[in-house]
């Protein structure tokens with residue numbers, strides 16, 4: 001039986017499907033026997049989802065436009081470096 | 083002047099654009115800057131959190147791209163290549179910035195007692211899951227602020243892996259770390275972010 005500390009250490013590898021089959025089974029046995037670790041895993045998973053969603057905002061489109069003065073500055077700097 | 087935002091460049095148009103860039107065609111350079119500059123600026127803003135530095139980094143990135151355009155071999159998309167260059171330019175700026183003393187990541191990680199149990203195990207699930215939270219407009223801004231509260235070295239790894247979607251090997255190379263160290267930092271950064279989000283997500287369901 002793995003400890004809660006080991007469970008937490010292995011979480012990322014578990015979610016990335018990087019654990020070998022026997023360790024994976026141990027990990028899953030731990031979640032079913034230890035409710036706090038089950039809650040922790042769920043919160044960790046939600047955290048990853050939230051973090052990844054930060055820049056994918058369907059409401060506000062990613063700013064695709066470059067400020068005009070920056071365009072000029074870049075093109076001028078290119079000319080200057082030739 | 084054309085006020086329409088520059089159209090994205092289709093993959094099949096890249097070879098022609100590259101040819102024009104290599105020939106020193108000024109319009110091609112302008113098209114490159116207008117097509118990709120906005121996305122690159124979004125990247126450097128996220129990493130640097132300072133408008134002026136973010137713009138400087140985009141300029142540095144383009145100048146470095148212009149210098150190496152002859153060496154771009156088309157194994158990746160132009161957009162992917164420029165994204166990497168923008169990340170790199172932002173990281174150079176981050177490195178040269180005077181670092182403020184970092185808060186310790188340890189304080190944001192779960193503690194364990196001697197027998198391996200958590201010192202303060204979570205007592206209840208969060209009152210809302212990620213999907214319900216993301217349905218609300220203010221969630222992204224709130225998460226962004228909590229990410230900004232992470233110690234810099236961990237914030238950077240979280241941004242590069244989970245948000246800029248670079249792989250472990252690329253991040254390791256950019257930050258001069260071993261792949262194992264990148265994985266450890268990412269795992270710790272996510273756990274720390276969980277701790278930072280936790281106080282606002284306790285209690286009864288909305």
Ligand SMILES: [Zn+2]
Pocket residue numbers: 003004007030034036037
């Ligand atoms: Zn446990």
